[in-house]
Amino acid sequence: MNRRKLIPASAVIAAASMLLSAAPAQAAEPGVTATSIKLGITIPMTGIASPGYNKIPGAMKAYFDYVNANGGVNGRKINLVVKDDQYIPTLAVAKANELILKDKVFALVGTLGTASNKAIARSAQLSNRGIPALFVNTGFSGFADKKAYPTTFSLLPSYQMEAKVIGKYLDENFKGQKVGLIYQDDDFGLDALNGFKQAKIDFAVKIPYASGSQAVAGVAGTWITKLQAAKPDVVVLFGVSSATAAALGNAFAYKYSPKWILGSVGGDAVTLAANKVPPALLAGAKGFSFAPAPSDSSDEYIKMFMDVNSTYNKGVAFDNNIVAGMTSAFLTVQALKAAGPKLTRKGLIAAIEKSGASFANPSLTPFAYSATSHVGATGYWIGTYDATGALKPDGGKYTVYTTDSGTGAVVTSTYKRPAMPAKGLPN
Amino acid sequence: MKTISIKKRLVALAAATALVAGVTTSVPAQAADPACSTASFITTCVGATSDTAPYMFLTTPAFNGTVLVWSHGLRPNVDIPAGIPGYGGYKITNTPEPAPGGDAKVIAALLGAGYGIAGSGFSRQGVNVQQAVATNVELIGVFKKKYPTTTKVVAWGASLGTLISQTLAEKHPTLVDAVALMCPATAPTEALTSYFGDFMWGFKTFFDPSIKGFGYSAGAAGYAEAMGDLVKFFTALSKLQAGLVSGAWPDTSSAGGKALQAAGIPSRSALTLIGLMAGVPMRSEHIDGTSGPVGSEQLFPLAIAPAVAVLENAGTVGLAEVLLMSDAEAQAGGIVFDNTKTDYAARIDADKDVYTMALSGNDAIAGMLGVLAATPKVTGSADAIAKAKTLLSITGTVKHPTVMVTTEADQFTVAGAGQWMIDGYATQYAAAKAAALKAYRTNKTYVAPTNNLVALWDKTAATYTKFTAAGSPDLTATAGKGTGHCKYTPAQYVAVAKMAANAANTGKFPSGGPIATAARKVGLSYDNKFQVPSFKSLG
Numbered sequence: 015m016n017r018r019k020l021i022p023a024s025a026v027i028a029a030a031s032m033l034l035s036a037a038p039a040q041a042a043e044p045g046v047t048a049t050s051i052k053l054g055i056t057i058p059m060t061g062i063a064s065p066g067y068n069k070i071p072g073a074m075k076a077y078f079d080y081v082n083a084n085g086g087v088n089g090r091k092i093n094l095v096v097k098d099d100q101y102i103p104t105l106a107v108a109k110a111n112e113l114i115l116k117d118k119v120f121a122l123v124g125t126l127g128t129a130s131n132k133a134i135a136r137s138a139q140l141s142n143r144g145i146p147a148l149f150v151n152t153g154f155s156g157f158a159d160k161k162a163y164p165t166t167f168s169l170l171p172s173y174q175m176e177a178k179v180i181g182k183y184l185d186e187n188f189k190g191q192k193v194g195l196i197y198q199d200d201d202f203g204l205d206a207l208n209g210f211k212q213a214k215i216d217f218a219v220k221i222p223y224a225s226g227s228q229a230v231a232g233v234a235g236t237w238i239t240k241l242q243a244a245k246p247d248v249v250v251l252f253g254v255s256s257a258t259a260a261a262l263g264n265a266f267a268y269k270y271s272p273k274w275i276l277g278s279v280g281g282d283a284v285t286l287a288a289n290k291v292p293p294a295l296l297a298g299a300k301g302f303s304f305a306p307a308p309s310d311s312s313d314e315y316i317k318m319f320m321d322v323n324s325t326y327n328k329g330v331a332f333d334n335n336i337v338a339g340m341t342s343a344f345l346t347v348q349a350l351k352a353a354g355p356k357l358t359r360k361g362l363i364a365a366i367e368k369s370g371a372s373f374a375n376p377s378l379t380p381f382a383y384s385a386t387s388h389v390g391a392t393g394y395w396i397g398t399y400d401a402t403g404a405l406k407p408d409g410g411k412y413t414v415y416t417t418d419s420g421t422g423a424v425v426t427s428t429y430k431r432p433a434m435p436a437k438g439l440p441n
Numbered sequence: 442m443k444t445i446s447i448k449k450r451l452v453a454l455a456a457a458t459a460l461v462a463g464v465t466t467s468v469p470a471q472a473a474d475p476a477c478s479t480a481s482f483i484t485t486c487v488g489a490t491s492d493t494a495p496y497m498f499l500t501t502p503a504f505n506g507t508v509l510v511w512s513h514g515l516r517p518n519v520d521i522p523a524g525i526p527g528y529g530g531y532k533i534t535n536t537p538e539p540a541p542g543g544d545a546k547v548i549a550a551l552l553g554a555g556y557g558i559a560g561s562g563f564s565r566q567g568v569n570v571q572q573a574v575a576t577n578v579e580l581i582g583v584f585k586k587k588y589p590t591t592t593k594v595v596a597w598g599a600s601l602g603t604l605i606s607q608t609l610a611e612k613h614p615t616l617v618d619a620v621a622l623m624c625p626a627t628a629p630t631e632a633l634t635s636y637f638g639d640f641m642w643g644f645k646t647f648f649d650p651s652i653k654g655f656g657y658s659a660g661a662a663g664y665a666e667a668m669g670d671l672v673k674f675f676t677a678l679s680k681l682q683a684g685l686v687s688g689a690w691p692d693t694s695s696a697g698g699k700a701l702q703a704a705g706i707p708s709r710s711a712l713t714l715i716g717l718m719a720g721v722p723m724r725s726e727h728i729d730g731t732s733g734p735v736g737s738e739q740l741f742p743l744a745i746a747p748a749v750a751v752l753e754n755a756g757t758v759g760l761a762e763v764l765l766m767s768d769a770e771a772q773a774g775g776i777v778f779d780n781t782k783t784d785y786a787a788r789i790d791a792d793k794d795v796y797t798m799a800l801s802g803n804d805a806i807a808g809m810l811g812v813l814a815a816t817p818k819v820t821g822s823a824d825a826i827a828k829a830k831t832l833l834s835i836t837g838t839v840k841h842p843t844v845m846v847t848t849e850a851d852q853f854t855v856a857g858a859g860q861w862m863i864d865g866y867a868t869q870y871a872a873a874k875a876a877a878l879k880a881y882r883t884n885k886t887y888v889a890p891t892n893n894l895v896a897l898w899d900k901t902a903a904t905y906t907k908f909t910a911a912g913s914p915d916l917t918a919t920a921g922k923g924t925g926h927c928k929y930t931p932a933q934y935v936a937v938a939k940m941a942a943n944a945a946n947t948g949k950f951p952s953g954g955p956i957a958t959a960a961r962k963v964g965l966s967y968d969n970k971f972q973v974p975s976f977k978s979l980g
Contacts, residue, residue: 061739102742103795104723105731108903115968129794136791139972199802200794224802226743 045120046357051090051350054113056097056106056134057126057151062229062256063101066285066335067126070151071096073339074124074346076326077319081347084439088355092347095119099130101226101254106130107137114138114145121146121362124169124342128154128202129225131166140165144359148349148366149342149390153279155205155419158389165359167366168390169342170278171304171379173202173252174209174419179302179394180250180275181213182415182424192218194246194272196237196261198253199224206252206277212421219244223257234260238268252277259289266295274299278394283403284333293403301405302394305341305376306412308333309404315344315376318438341376344438348373351440374432374440378414392416393427475583483552486587487537490561490579492572497537498559498584499548505555506592507942508584510577512609513538513560514600514624514927515761518567518768519664525671527760535562541599541623546931551938557591559584567768568832573605574612581616593945597621597938599927600854607835610843619945620843621937624851624927628858628976630833631826634769635978636720636855637762638778638819641674643715643785644759646816647701647809648677648708649693655819656776657767667767674759682752684708685745697812704808709748710801714809716751717796718788720857720977724850724901725753726920732904734912740798746906747799749914754852757926761853769829775822777829783818786810788977837865839893842944844937846929846965848899849973853926857976859896864975866894891949895940895956897965899923899933922964936963 045052055071058064071094078092086092095117097109106125113119122145125131131150134140140147140163147166150157155172157163184193193215197203199222210217221240227233238261241249249272251258258280265271274296280286281301283293306313311320319340323332330336350357352365352373370383379393393416397405407413416427475488475498487497498508521531539560540547551558561580563573577596585591596617598606603622610617626633638655645652652673657663673693680691688707690698701711716723724730728750733741769777793806800806839862847859873890881887901923907915920928936959944950957967 100739102731102739104742105903108731111971112903115971129797132791133795136974139974142972143970199804200797202794204803222802222804224798224800226740226798227802229740 043120043358044118046090049090050093051087051357052093052095052117052119053121053123053346054095054097054110054117054119055122055124056099056109056113056130057124058101059096059098061100061102062226063127063254065288066255066282066333067151069330069333069335070124070126070339070342072327072330073323073336074343076322077340077343078347079326080322081439084437087347087350087440088357090357092350094123101127101130103127103129103133107133110134110138114143120357121148121359123148123346124151124339126151128152129200131157132201135163135166146359146362149345151338151342152202153205154201155208156201158387158419160386160388163388165363167370167383167388169345171391171393172209172389172419173205173277174212175392175417176278176302176394177206177209177252178213178417178424179396179415180277181210181215183275183300183396184215184248184250185213188248191247192245194219194221194241194244194249196221196223196249196251196253196257198222198257202279203252209419213424218246223253225254228253228257228260234264235268237261238264238270241265241272242268242270246272248273248275250275250277251280253280255280255282255285256289259286259291262286262291262295276301276399278302278304281405282334283399283405284331285335287403293399294401296399296403297401299399301397301399303334303397303405304379304391304394305334305337306378307397307405307407308337313376314434315438318434319376322438337376345370345373345375348440372432374435376431378412378429378431379416379427380429389419392418475587477587488583490564490576490583492564492576492579494561494564494572494576495535495537496559496561496576496580496583497539498557498580498587499539499552500557500588501552501555503555504557504588504590506590507555507595507945508557508559508581508588508591508593509540509551509595509597509938509942510581510584511538511540511558511560512573512577512596512598512602512605513562514598514602515764516566517764518565518569519667519764521671522668525668525760526675526756533566535564535566537562541929541934544931544934547934547938550931550935554939556938556942557584557588568601568765568772570601570604570608570833571831574609577605577609578613578616593618593942595619595621595938595941595945597623597941599623600626603627603854604833604835607837610841611836611838614840617841619841619941621941622843622845622862623929623934623937624848624854625845625858625862626854627835627837627862629861629979630830632857632861632976632978633833634766634778634829635780635783636976637758637765639780639783639785639788639978640715640719640721640755640758641762641766642778642780642819643718643813644674644677644755646695646813647698647711647715648681648691648695649673650695651693652677654762655766655770655778657770659771663767663771667763670763671760674763675756678752678755678759681708681712685748685752695812695816697815701808701812704805706801706805706808709745710799710805711809712751712755713747713796713799714789714806716747716754717792718785718977719758720855721751721754721758722850722852722855723747723750723796724921724924725750725852726924727906727914727916727918728753729901729904729906729921732906734908737912743798745799746914747796753916757852769832770825772832773822773825773828775825776819777821777825778819779821779826781818781820783978785813837862839866839869842893842895842941842948842950844895844897844941844944846897846899846933846937847973848925848927849901849923850921851924851926855976856973857979860973860975861979863894863896863972893949895950895967896969897937897960897967898971899929899964900966900971930963933963933965936960936965
């Protein structure tokens with residue numbers, strides 16, 4: 015037999031048998047190539063809720079650019095596609111669909127707002143399609159329901175946790191006094207109400223507002239007249255920044271000055287300044303955060319974020335929104351790294367569930383990611399705003415309280431934050 | 442983009458009737474061979490099946506052996522008085538429809554490509570799936586007898602006609618080689634009755650409790666009740682439109698509705714709630730739900746647009762509810778809708794955040810749900826509900842190459858129906874794949890299952906609302922793409938028909954590229970990653 019003929023014949027047979035017996039090939043993962051990973055975010059870049067929040071994508075990009083300049087993740091550069099949803103949930107759905115179907119992103123990251131995230135999860139069918147929604151910018155405790163939102167991971171402590179911490183503060187400092195509450199009348203606010211209920215806080219006056227109505231002329235003025243009538247000693251403001259701004263602005267106009275407690279969502283001084291609230295109006299108000307103060311350059315994470323911001327996000331003032339954006343990006347990079355070089359959506363979700371609780375990050379509270387939990391940070395420290403709008407920890411140091419979204423007690427945290435990896439790059 | 446509207450269909454049908462008038466006068470009352478005539482190379486045959494359903498089929502000398510059997514959508518089974526929006530002045534007709542709306546362009550394109558086309562007007566209108574399937578079975582036989590060279594049959598239809606085509610394919614698989622479903626109504630019976638029934642029950646509960654909606658009397662009395670309901674429904678709807686901005690409630694509103702009005706809850710919030718709990722699309726022909734006029738870019742989409750979209754969609758939903766429910770009840774012998782176990786709070790739970798401002802916040806939502814909870818529900822007849830399932834029921838099993846076109850914001854046959862077919866087929870395909878893998882483990886030969894469902898979408902654009910100089914949405918502007926009911930262009934119908942006919946002949950669809958290209962050319966999308974929410978009643 016002619017050996018020269020035999021070899022090609024064997025090759026043909028082998029190739030043919032491979033064709034016949036080959037199992038189906040796995041489709042390429044959307045948004046991933048050998049050299050790149052495409053991620054997407056939809057967030058209010060314009061409109062009433064945009065001031066402050068519209069800095070988050072720039073901060074994320076800055077950190078991704080920093081990582082890309084240092085070799086990327088497993089050899090892949092990260093590209094973030096940004097869409098403007100104006101804080102309109104139906105528009106957020108349209109933008110998310112664009113990201114998924116047109117831009118073909120690998121995952122969504124950092125989507126802002128309870129309503130927008132819920133709308134996207136339902137209308138874009140994230141769980142059915144296995145699309146990860148990483149480190150969403152909302153504290154709605156419902157996203158911890160892994161059965162309902164199997165591909166969504168929270169970053170912020172839940173609003174219930176925050177309300178419980180506020181409740182502890184009220185109990186220790188305003189016991190027996192009259193407390194007022196302004197809150198957003200949706201799941202964002204309902205989550206907080208549940209937390210206040212756990213903390214056994216009775217409000218002398220509760221003022222709900224429908225999301226968006228804070229921009230309607232005259233609406234915020236009615237809040238203040240109601241408060242003036244009820245005369246609470248302390249008022250909790252649990253809304254978005256534009257609602258906080260509307261309340262503080264109208265209170266100033268009405269010469270009404272109770273003790274204010276600002277929820278973390280609407281309590282960023284730089285964002286409030288963008289909403290035309292002078293920082294001095296915040297002086298003496300109480301605030302809450304789970305990350306170090308953006309002014310705390312002694313913190314290694316904040317220092318690194320500041321450096322990255324000054325190099326890759328030039329001219330943009332460093333504030334809570336920059337910290338939030340970079341924290342999301344920082345966690346995303348670690349998650350992508352942990353998912354390994356054979357990057358898949360399933361693998362990414364599994365990686366966060368397996369090791370997300372130990373990811374390095376600036377949070378001063380523990381993260382609760384596990385196979386059964388998609389809960390992110392789990393507590394807050396309490397501080398006081400000074401006349402420049404800076405939130406300073408009470409007592410000069412971060413005393414962090416941790417709790418859960420259920421009936422668990424609010425306790426002082428003993429959490430030791432993981433050290434920042436060298437140069438702020440994932441190992 | 443020109444589409445074939447309901448009005449245009451009726452005009453086209455009238456023309457088609459005139460075209461064959463000379464022949465139809467000689468149609469025999471009993472089943473018999475068709476009467477045929479040839480003019481300008483087109484042979485037109487007309488006749489009636491044994492159940493007296495008139496039919497028509499057309500061929501050319503270049504007939505290629507493939508016939509497309511068309512099933513038209515809903516035609517009311519009663520005359521509709523003039524003045525009722527949508528169908529006012531309609532008289533019952535069973536004019537045969539061999540192609541969508543009798544459209545001349547579609548007919549010319551399909552005949553020009555060598556296909557035969559056939560269609561009936563069916564022996565009864567309204568909910569007529571079982572009768573129509575029997576007619577089509579006979580029609581296929583008549584066609585094949587006339588043209589023994591026939592090799593392939595494509596069953597295609599629109600709206601209610603998709604239930605006819607799908608049922609034909611499910612019950613008579615050997616008669617059909619491919620299927621095409623346009624604006625599919627393919628869904629479990631209870632999902633369809635729930636969609637229309639939930640909407641009307643909510644509407645009457647808030648805005649006019651004198652609307653009957655369910656439990657119509659038999660015969661002429663029932664007809665009078667149904668037509669009276671339509672008048673009441675559209676009267677209340679026009680009052681809601683007038684009170685859209687002010688929030689005023691119709692003077693016919695229930696005591697509960699008036700209490701909500703007194704509490705400062707605008708009528709538009711109640712209308713939005715009804716739309717959400719029934720699953721009415723929150724986008725309509727002129728409302729994209731995302732854009733607003735200058736100066737109200739965010740408040741309009743957040744606070745007003747959802748109600749305007751429901752308002753624009755509601756006419757079709759309410760009209761269909763009365764016509765379908767009264768006919769189904771007459772055939773089933775009782776009430777076919779039952780909401781005694783429906784949890785409307787759960788229905789809107791996932792949406793109330795998204796539409797919180799349109800719904801006026803959680804306190805208002807609680808108030809509106811309280812009114813619904815305090816209102817007696819509709820108790821259906823178990824026997825009638827079971828009978829209704831026999832009138833409409835399909836399994837959704839895909840046995841033949843099937844092309845389906847779903848409109849994303851269709852207010853009549855909602856997109857959830859298309860999604861139901863897609864989801865069902867995904868399960869079917871997964872089972873076939875598992876079987877193939879099992880076989881692979883045994884004999885090391887993997888034969889991938891054939892994909893038999895091509896799901897095309899007529900998608901909406903992100904924004905399309907036009908505003909007048911005064912800042913109001915322009916409801917006279919061109920309708921947005923991906924909205925409305927079965928508003929496909931002749932080119933889209935032809936493209937889908939050819940896709941199905943090709944698959945009928947090859948036994949399979951080509952790989953995705955050619956399909957995507959063909960779809961894109963006529964403004965449709967082939968995107969198997971696109972999904973829409975299911976029916977509200979299916980969770």
